[in-house]
Structure formats: structure tokens, C-alpha cells
Amino acid sequence: MDKKNRGYGEEEYTEEVYFAEEEAEKGRKPAKGPLRIASRIALVLHIVAAMLIVFFAATSGYLPGKYLLIVAAVMIASVILALPFHLGKGTGSRIGGIVISLVFTAVMSIGIFYLVRIMNTINTITNDEFAEIDTMVVAVLANDEAQTLADAADYTFGISMTDGQEKTQSSVDHVTGEIGRSITTEEYASPMDQANALLRGEIRAIIYNKAYTPTLDEGITEYSDKIRILYSFDLTSEAKNINERQASVEEPFTVYISGIDVEGPITTTSRSDVNILVTVNPYTHQILQTSTPRDYYVPIPGVSGEERDKLTHAGIYGINTSIETIESIYDVQVDYYVRVNFTSVINIVDALGGIDVYVEEPYGDFHHGINHMDGETALAFSRERYAFATGDNQRGRDQEAVIAAIIDKLTSREVLLHADALMEVMAANMQTSMTREDITKLVSRQLTEGIQWNNESQVATGTGDSQTTFSMGDTRLYVMWPDEDVIAGLSARIKEVLAAR
Known part of the structure; x- marks a missing residue:
């Protein structure tokens, strides 16, 4: 540094000064x-x-x-x-x-x-708490003078054990607690009997699960216009963890897709209007969709005994009841479930940028072959049944076509790598028993191998009829008797896909 000690004392000539001079000599500012x-x-x-x-x-x-x-x-x-x-x-x-x-x-x-x-x-x-919410309501006639629950303290409340004694008693206890004293109750065989008793004036109020409302609207003309919801509350219960079955997505597995249509949390119990069992074989890259009509007339395990009910009603008793019903129909184990608010199909499809759906039976603006659909169009297409002679059977096939198109888009690398918008929609409208590890394994493998899945579909069929059901008592509803020969064939195909290597 001495050679550049220009006028500085020994202590004054620091390294900073040295570098400053160096930079100055090179024409750069330090x-x-x-x-x-x-x-x-x-x-x-x-x-x-x-x-x-x-x-x-x-x-x-x-x-x-x-x-x-x-x-x-x-x-x-x-x-x-x-x-x-x-x-x-x-x-x-x-x-x-x-x-x-x-x-x-x-x-x-x-x-x-x-x-x-x-x-x-x-x-x-993938929340592993598996809580289920039953939204219970207290209903009175539309012109009833009661405006609050306290106003109905002296009424006789109609109840039904259809939901089980424990849940019914919890509902009565909740209403009692809100009013502040015991209430008078009258037991009926079904929610339909409760509703009819209210409309006949035999009782002044009824307590029931809100999930029954669509069925009551089907069985009683203008039911929702004739009554008024005076009070509502939620009962939360813990569902059985299906993951105890220890299935693996690295081996052939089954996924039950339950499509509901509810307001509020996805965990709210509701009729299951879409019931599709998806069988996946990672070895053969085969996906088999088996659709079961919502009106299938079957016993509901653990609920109805030998008495039959519509498959859709199984959802009111919880996702595990729907699973057990599907298992009893096809004699196979369900490894996972995905519960989807089906109205969210609009947002999911739009987040995917639309989907290409193969239309088997053309109607309206839908032509035979591939049709590009946005969310609104896909939802309308998957719900239509009155345009077809086979009604619910064709609707099941169309729902499978929509799901197949969604799977095709979901398994593309482009969507998997830009999934944030889709994730936001799924978080609000989907619940699954799959673990985080299960999903990451599926995503990772798809990104690595870019698997082209072979999609196959089959639909359960049967014969339409009008029969009484466990959930709705003596009121006759449209049902579909299962074709046992068809069921045997579908079950055999599911087991064949699971066993292939």
C-alpha cells in the first residue's frame, strides 16, 4: 500500500482508501x-x-x-x-x-x-378427523304464529327414529336446552309421516334431518311452500375411519365417488345422487367406472335391516353407510372414497379450462362424439335423464363420461404442474379418505411416467317400480329393482380388473 500513500498518514491510509484509489484509477466508482x-x-x-x-x-x-x-x-x-x-x-x-x-x-x-x-x-x-354434520330443522306450518323456538315451547313436536335413536334423542335434547324446559314429543315411523301429520294439524311442529327435504318435496306436493323452518342446528359426529383398511395406491384399489348437492360444508350429510365405484389398476393402467342408479332399491346395511330403500337415501346416514351399501351390492371392498359437492363440477371443469366429453346418446345441442364443455354445460349434461327412454341408466353413463373427461384432464402433466386454481376449488368442495401420502404418490408417478390410462365404464340397470321405502315409510316412491344378472356381471368385471397383473 506504501506506493499509494499520497499525503496520508500511516494510520489514515486504510484498505478502503486503497480500494477507492484502485477503482478511481480504473474509472469506476467504489x-x-x-x-x-x-x-x-x-x-x-x-x-x-x-x-x-x-x-x-x-x-x-x-x-x-x-x-x-x-x-x-x-x-x-x-x-x-x-x-x-x-x-x-x-x-x-x-x-x-x-x-x-x-x-x-x-x-x-x-x-x-x-x-x-x-x-x-x-x-x-384429506383431513383425517372424518367429522360428519347433520343439519337438523324444526318446522312449523307456513302460517303458524310462532316466530321463535320459545314461541313453540308448548307445541307437540313430531319425531322419527329413522335417523337412529341416539341422533333423535340428541336433537330433542338440543331443542329442550334451547327452550329451557322439557318438550312434548310424538313419535312417527318416518319423516314423511311426520310431515303429513304436521300438514293435517295433528301436531304443531316437527324435528327432522334437513337432508330429507328433497324427498319430502317429491312425495308431498309443494311441501316446502306449506311449511316454514323455525329453527335449525347442526349435530356433529365422528365417522369411522375407512383408512384402517390399509389400502395402497401402489396396488389395485377402488374409490367410491359420492356426488351430493348441499349448501354449507362438504361434511354435511345429504342424499348421494351420484354413486360411482372407480376401480384402478396401476399395473395395467386400467380405470373401470361402475355407475349405480340413485334409485336402486336395496337394503341399507346397519340401517334398514331386510327392508329396502333407495340407494340415494343411504347418504343421509353418512358416507360409511353409502360405502357399505355399495360393497353389499357388488361384493367388493371399497378402499377409498371421494365425496364431491356435485354443483362444484362447474368450478372444477372451469378451473381445468373445460373438458372434452364423449356423448353416446345425442340430444338437444349435444351431438354424437366429442363435445367440449364448460362447467355449466357439463353439470347440465350430467344431470339430464328425462331426455332419454332409459332415464337414470343413461344419466349414469353420461356422468361416467364427464368423470372420464375430468380424469383425462387431471392426469395431464400441464394440469398437474399448474394445479393451484384447481386446488382452491377442490378444497372447498371435496373430501376424501385418501391420505396426503396417497395423493403425492399418485401425482409423482403420473409426472414421472406420464401414464396413458385406459378408461372403461359400465352401468347397473334394473326395472322401474313404485314402492314404499324404509326412509319414507308407507309413501310410495319411484325405485329401480336391481337386475341381479347384470350385477353379477359387473361384479365379476370389477374383480377381474383388480386381479390383473
């Missing part, structure tokens, strides 16, 4: 203290963001090893690119380093945000 500090902070943020990206990508489990290595390599390369600028001694070099690191940090922060968002969504739909 980086000042605050700029160096800002450079170091930007570099640290850059490195931390890169480490977080790699950490979340690795712990999420979604990315296969080769993709994870690519992510890590890109993160390291970005730091290496910025490092020379931060180590440079000129003002311009440091400013360049700050800009490069802040840009990379911003991009990485967006990536971290979406990774965390996707992980949180998966955790939401």
Missing part, C-alpha cells in the same frame, strides 16, 4: 458501505429463498427425483449467476447483483407461495 450491506442482504434473501424452494419441493412429495434435481440445479445456478456481481467491487456490479437477486427472490417467493398453497389444500381435503 461501492459505498450502505450499498455493500444492501448487496449482502439481497444475496442472503436469494440463498434462503432458493433453499426454501428446494425444501418445500422435496417435503411435498409431489415432484419425482429427476424433477427435484432439476429444481435444485436451477436454484444453485441462479445463486452462482448472481454471486460475481455481489463480489464485484464497483457500484454498478453491486447494483446488478441486488437487482438479479431480488428478481430471483421474488420469483422464488411466488413458487413457495403456490407450493404451500397446494400442500395446505391437500391437507384440507
Whole structure:
């Protein structure tokens, strides 16, 4: 340093002065203290963001090893690119380093945000608490003078044990607690009998599960217009954890898809209007969809004994009751379930950018062959049954076609890598017994192998009739008697797909 000690004392001639002179000689301005500090902070943020990206990508489990290595390599390369600028001694070099690191940090922060968002969504739909909500209502006649529950304290309340003694008693206890004293009750065989008794004036109020309302509307003309909901409340119960069966998505497995249509939480019990058993064989890349009509006239295990009811009503008693009913029909074990608010099909399909659906039976604006559909169109298509001579049977086939189109779009690499919008919709409208690990294994394998799945579908059929049901007592409703020969054939095909290697 001595050769440049121009007029400085020994103590005054510091390293900073030395570098300042060096930069001056080269025609560059030296980086000042605050700029160096800002450079170091930007570099640290850059490195931390890169480490977080790699950490979340690795712990999420979604990315296969080769993709994870690519992510890590890109993160390291970005730091290496910025490092020379931060180590440079000129003002311009440091400013360049700050800009490069802040840009990379911003991009990485967006990536971290979406990774965390996707992980949180998966955790939401795979919640292992398995709580179910029954929305119970107290109804009176539309012109009744009671405006609050307290106004009906002296009424006789009609009840039914159709939902089970425990749930019925919990409902009575809740109403009693709200009123502040015991209430008078009258027991009826079914919610339909309760409703008719209310309309005849035999009782002043009824307590029942809101999930029965659509069926009451079907059985009693303008039922909802003739009554008024005076009070409603939720009963929460814990459902049996189906994961105790210890199934694996790496082996052939079955998934029961239950499509409901409810307001409020997806965990609310409701009639199951869509009942599709999906059989998946990872070895043969085969997916088999088996659709069962909502009006199938079958016993409901653990609920109706030998008495028959409509399959859709099984959903009112909880997802596990629907599962056990499907298992009894096809003599196979259900490994997982997916419960979907079917109205959310609109949002799911729109989040996918629309789907291409194969239309088997043309009607209206739908032509034979592939039809591109947005959410509203797909929902309308999957609900239609009156346009077909075979009614519910064809609707089942159309619902399978919509689900097949959704699966095709879901298993494309493009959607899997840009799934944040879809995840937001799914979090609010879907519940599954699959674990987070199950889903990450499926996503990771699909990204790795890009599997082209072979989709096959089959539909249970039967004969329409008008019969009484367990849930609705002596009131006759439209039902469909199962064709046992058809059921035997469908069951055999399911078992064949499961056994293939």
C-alpha cells in the first residue's frame, strides 16, 4: 500500500482508501458501505429463498427425483449467476447483483407461495378427523304464529327414529336446552309421516334431518311452500375411519365417488345422487367406472335391516353407510372414497379450462362424439335423464363420461404442474379418505411416467317400480329393482380388473 500513500498518514491510509484509489484509477466508482450491506442482504434473501424452494419441493412429495434435481440445479445456478456481481467491487456490479437477486427472490417467493398453497389444500381435503354434520330443522306450518323456538315451547313436536335413536334423542335434547324446559314429543315411523301429520294439524311442529327435504318435496306436493323452518342446528359426529383398511395406491384399489348437492360444508350429510365405484389398476393402467342408479332399491346395511330403500337415501346416514351399501351390492371392498359437492363440477371443469366429453346418446345441442364443455354445460349434461327412454341408466353413463373427461384432464402433466386454481376449488368442495401420502404418490408417478390410462365404464340397470321405502315409510316412491344378472356381471368385471397383473 506504501506506493499509494499520497499525503496520508500511516494510520489514515486504510484498505478502503486503497480500494477507492484502485477503482478511481480504473474509472469506476467504489461501492459505498450502505450499498455493500444492501448487496449482502439481497444475496442472503436469494440463498434462503432458493433453499426454501428446494425444501418445500422435496417435503411435498409431489415432484419425482429427476424433477427435484432439476429444481435444485436451477436454484444453485441462479445463486452462482448472481454471486460475481455481489463480489464485484464497483457500484454498478453491486447494483446488478441486488437487482438479479431480488428478481430471483421474488420469483422464488411466488413458487413457495403456490407450493404451500397446494400442500395446505391437500391437507384440507384429506383431513383425517372424518367429522360428519347433520343439519337438523324444526318446522312449523307456513302460517303458524310462532316466530321463535320459545314461541313453540308448548307445541307437540313430531319425531322419527329413522335417523337412529341416539341422533333423535340428541336433537330433542338440543331443542329442550334451547327452550329451557322439557318438550312434548310424538313419535312417527318416518319423516314423511311426520310431515303429513304436521300438514293435517295433528301436531304443531316437527324435528327432522334437513337432508330429507328433497324427498319430502317429491312425495308431498309443494311441501316446502306449506311449511316454514323455525329453527335449525347442526349435530356433529365422528365417522369411522375407512383408512384402517390399509389400502395402497401402489396396488389395485377402488374409490367410491359420492356426488351430493348441499349448501354449507362438504361434511354435511345429504342424499348421494351420484354413486360411482372407480376401480384402478396401476399395473395395467386400467380405470373401470361402475355407475349405480340413485334409485336402486336395496337394503341399507346397519340401517334398514331386510327392508329396502333407495340407494340415494343411504347418504343421509353418512358416507360409511353409502360405502357399505355399495360393497353389499357388488361384493367388493371399497378402499377409498371421494365425496364431491356435485354443483362444484362447474368450478372444477372451469378451473381445468373445460373438458372434452364423449356423448353416446345425442340430444338437444349435444351431438354424437366429442363435445367440449364448460362447467355449466357439463353439470347440465350430467344431470339430464328425462331426455332419454332409459332415464337414470343413461344419466349414469353420461356422468361416467364427464368423470372420464375430468380424469383425462387431471392426469395431464400441464394440469398437474399448474394445479393451484384447481386446488382452491377442490378444497372447498371435496373430501376424501385418501391420505396426503396417497395423493403425492399418485401425482409423482403420473409426472414421472406420464401414464396413458385406459378408461372403461359400465352401468347397473334394473326395472322401474313404485314402492314404499324404509326412509319414507308407507309413501310410495319411484325405485329401480336391481337386475341381479347384470350385477353379477359387473361384479365379476370389477374383480377381474383388480386381479390383473
